[in-house]
Amino acid sequence: MTHTTQQLIVGLHERSYPIDIGPELLHRTPLFQQLPQQLLLVTNATVDALYGDRVRQALQHHTVVTHCIADSEQAKGIDTYAAVLDTLIQHSFNRDCAVLALGGGVVGDLAGFVAATYQRGVAFYQIPTTLLAQVDSSVGGKTAINHPGGKNLIGAFYQPRAVLIDTTCLASLPQRDYVCGLAEIIKYGIIADRDFFTWLEQQAPALMARDPQALQTAIQRSCAIKAAIVAADEREQSTRALLNLGHTFGHAIEAEFSPRWKHGEAVAAGIMIAATLMMQQGRLAAEEQQRIEQLLQQFQLPTRAPEMSFERWQTLMQRDKKVQAGTVRFVVPTAIGHAQLEPWSDWQAIRQAIVSMSCANPMTR
């Protein structure tokens, strides 16, 4: 196997950092040599059993404490957050320590928020092991925990010092979690890169077969798009909101139906609602909406949302972080490769799009 590593930089001046992408990186990265002595490795039992020893072996000259959280979206909450802080305090971690996140988006978001807040901020490194975390959550510094009232309601923008993407880890990922990552990859094509979307259509069979070359390209392109958006608007004052395509709807689904619905699945259904809303408004060509649906279907992602009362949808969507002066703002695609953020007060149109894209058993596919 060729050990090609690609490096991207997230350009944020003095807080710029590298994203290294390649196979077998856990075995051979020079990053581990540069870490501080005192390290907290945050992971869960599933990932620890697969990759924990490899990382600890590479860090044998460091003092490594491992904290395993439960393997669930429900672990991304205040109790787990407090438990990780307890571990740091019990082991007398100082401000010159580093927190390493080894796992998917749940581990990364939670560990990042711990790093952002422990002693007002300690060094943080992302080692993402799911496709979703490799193409999205490990990059850009959104760290958060959930509240029973909604997704990611408590958090901070806090950038990692480096992101280490070992693509070999994806071989052990369950199929359902793998395709969740493909939902966020499709998102990049819709919001920013029509050619990438077309490439995804062409490469769908290769991507479903986890072809290493196709995967390396998809991860590299996704991270490059995200890095450029984050560099331009780190704290979501403008264009970064595009990364939220499908998420106002998706987070409402998760708030009501997690863990039955995973993040990537909810985002897939949310993207379809956003595309359908635009089609029904005559602002997205029907063929474009159909291409989006077909690609989601090829990736075995849900294209319909679960049924929920519209009042409940409204309550949940009004907690979205993009709400401004009480008005919900949606990311809407107007063509494949272009989306924009718009304030929205026509709830009838939203209701129509949601109803046409909901069904009783959307997960039977």
Ligand SMILES: NC(=O)c1ccc[n+]([C@@H]2O[C@H](COP(=O)([O-])OP(=O)(O)OC[C@H]3O[C@@H](n4cnc5c(N)ncnc54)[C@H](O)[C@@H]3O)[C@@H](O)[C@H]2O)c1
């Ligand atoms: N911060 C951001 O910008 C951002 C972006 C997107 C999503 N998110 C968040 O990420 C979370 C979803 O992340 P996710 O999809 O990675 O889910 P996850 O973290 O729950 O991981 C999915 C499953 O895969 C398992 N797993 C992880 N790596 C594995 C491997 N290599 N082999 C086998 N199993 C493995 C995990 O144990 C888990 O069971 C959500 O909480 C979402 O809100 C954050």
Ligand SMILES: O=C(O)C(=O)C[C@@H](O)[C@H](O)[C@H](O)COP(=O)(O)O
């Ligand atoms: O990085 C971003 O910005 C994103 O919006 C990426 C999303 O995929 C991700 O799910 C994010 O956590 C959502 O952020 P939120 O601000 O809506 O909680």
Ligand SMILES: [Zn+2]
């Ligand atoms: Zn997301």
